[in-house]
Amino acid sequence: MALWFERAWIDKDWAKDVRLTIADGRIASIETGVAVAPDDERHRVALPGLCNVHSHGFQRGMAGLSERRSRPDDNFWSWREIMYRFLDRLTPDDVAAITAQAYAEMLETGFTRAGEFHYLHHDPAGATYADPAEMAGAIVRASGETGIGLTLLPVFYAHGNFDAAPPSHGQRRFLNDVDSFAALLDASRSKLAGDANIGIAPHSLRAVTPGELAALLELSPTGPVHIHAAEQVKEVADCVAWSGARPVEWLLRNAGVDGRWCLIHSTHLDADEVQRLAASGAVAGLCPITEGNLGDGIFPAVDYLAAGGRFGVGTDSNILVDAAQELRALEYSQRLAQRARALLASEEAPFVGANLFARAVQGGAQALGVPAGLAVGHAADIVALDLDHPAFAGTDDATLLDRWIFAARAGAIDSVWRAGIKRVEKGCHVDADAIAAAFRACVARLLA
CATH class of the missing domain: 3.20.20.140 (Metal-dependent hydrolases)
Structure with a gap:
């Protein structure tokens, strides 16, 4: 599986046009300055989880x-x-x-x-x-x-x-x-x-x-x-x-x-x-x-x-x-x-x-007790920001993280992969409804 990002936070700095190849839950390779390929899943911004x-x-x-x-x-x-x-x-x-x-x-x-x-x-x-x-x-x-x-x-x-x-x-x-x-x-x-x-x-x-x-x-x-x-x-x-x-x-x-x-x-x-x-x-x-x-x-x-x-x-x-x-x-x-x-x-x-x-x-x-950041061999724990969110209007590299932390509300995060598996899509956990239903039933019973 390959994910392509317009920019990715790698080693405390932004890299452009980045392809992350994932195998067995880990980052197998990182390419920068490359064009998106037909089979790549395309996103805007990658951060380490x-x-x-x-x-x-x-x-x-x-x-x-x-x-x-x-x-x-x-x-x-x-x-x-x-x-x-x-x-x-x-x-x-x-x-x-x-x-x-x-x-x-x-x-x-x-x-x-x-x-x-x-x-x-x-x-x-x-x-x-x-x-x-x-x-x-x-x-x-x-x-x-x-x-x-x-x-x-x-x-x-x-x-x-x-x-x-x-x-x-x-x-x-x-x-x-x-x-x-x-x-x-x-x-x-x-x-x-x-x-x-x-x-x-x-x-x-x-x-x-x-x-x-x-x-x-x-x-x-x-x-x-x-x-x-x-x-x-x-x-x-x-x-x-x-x-x-x-x-x-x-x-x-x-x-x-x-x-x-x-x-x-x-x-x-x-x-x-x-x-x-x-x-x-x-x-x-x-x-x-x-x-x-x-x-x-x-x-x-x-x-x-x-x-x-x-x-x-x-x-x-x-x-x-x-x-x-x-x-x-x-x-x-x-x-x-x-x-x-x-x-x-x-x-x-x-x-x-x-x-x-x-x-x-x-x-x-x-x-x-785990390795930090996006690097080859590390777990593919990746957070994708949605640059179409209003908080990012007109952003540049220098202010992007400031805008996320200080100016965004819900919806700034688009997708999250944990060990290479997409667990969050369009801002919601893929099993959010079932998890929330079990939670509601549990808490309602406890507080009855």
């Missing part, structure tokens, strides 16, 4: 259910109680149906791989299923149904707060010790197919002790390591009370953080943590829409990028699934905080959209 570094797929089912003010100090912690109540009744089939809806929406907006931070392991009573990876299998089913690439990140969760505090009733479906987690990890790995891969996700320093963290790293000496860190001010204060150090500070000093790590959120960093996290080679996993929805705070992106820091973006709670809007929200958060414009750019990369996109492609792929 983005990696979604942080998703809780099942939370798409509760989107919009937590926007009522419940108390004067409504915040993340009160939202978490709503989330715990929502997941109380979820079955594996429910998780598969809800996650498939989230994954279809990801594909429609330009994400071609999901990093699923998966912590809902056990049955509603908190007991282990006969197959300890029953719930992981539901995630794999959703990935297979939609076609999205999958990096499965089974979560280790053992405690309710720092210093091995006992877990709450609402956390009963998450809990494992190191031995049961090892069995879960092995069972989850056996369910993967195609180019799906697996990492580990110690939930947070609230939920894992230093000894358990060391044991987890021995269980998985290679591959992605993801952890929530410094999302909340209270979390930072509690960590200081427990250890004398802030969460990211503690991890950098004690956990061997390097390029295979992704520190999710990292919202509340001091100046030293910004510099040291950037120097570590790890990826900051930023989820601007969710962080805004939860009132978490604003990541110090200007200083972090100036220090050479790497980042990827994720959809986290899936309150709204949109790749371009995540990047837009990241830039706008900086503008609001600093009352200035075009902050996540530089003299070398003066166009904000292109700079954000290039960094998110590289950082997201690193965080999920």
